[in-house]
Amino acid sequence: MSTPSTVAVERADARNRYEISVDGELAGFTEYRDHEQQRVFYHTEIDEAFAGRGLASHLVQEALTDVRAAGKRVVPICPYVAKFLLKHEEFADITDPVTPEVKGWLRTRLY
Incomplete structure (x- = not known):
């Protein structure tokens, strides 16, 4: 029997992304840039060691819930x-x- 994992999602403003961790270890992230009242999501990645656990879905769900709470829109x-x-x-x-x-606009912010 395996021990349940602790999964946490946090917004990392300094890195313009939401991060998901499992038992304190970074498992993945979804990156964004803010454009006026829009949060533009452009890349999501889950580390291969954590694949197949539904973490990407959990991460994006939490990120979009946070966007809604902030009164922003999603692109x-x-x-x-x-x-x-x-x-x-x-x-x-x-x-x-x-x-x-x-x-x-995003291209001008990334390159």
Whole structure:
């Protein structure tokens, strides 16, 4: 019988991402940049050692819940976040479409 793991999600503002940890060890993250009232998600990654546990879904759910609480909107450039949103209509009211303008703006922030 295995010991239950402690899973925690925290917003790491200095790194522009939400991080998920398992028993205190960083397991993954979803990265964003803020553009006015939008939080633009562009990359999600879970370490291979933690794959298959549903951590990405848990991470994105917590991140989007935090976005809602902050009064912001979501732009899902990240393919995983976009896929998550298709299955979780409860976030449709805070989701904005990915536009060429937002993609162009993001490029200027990342490179």
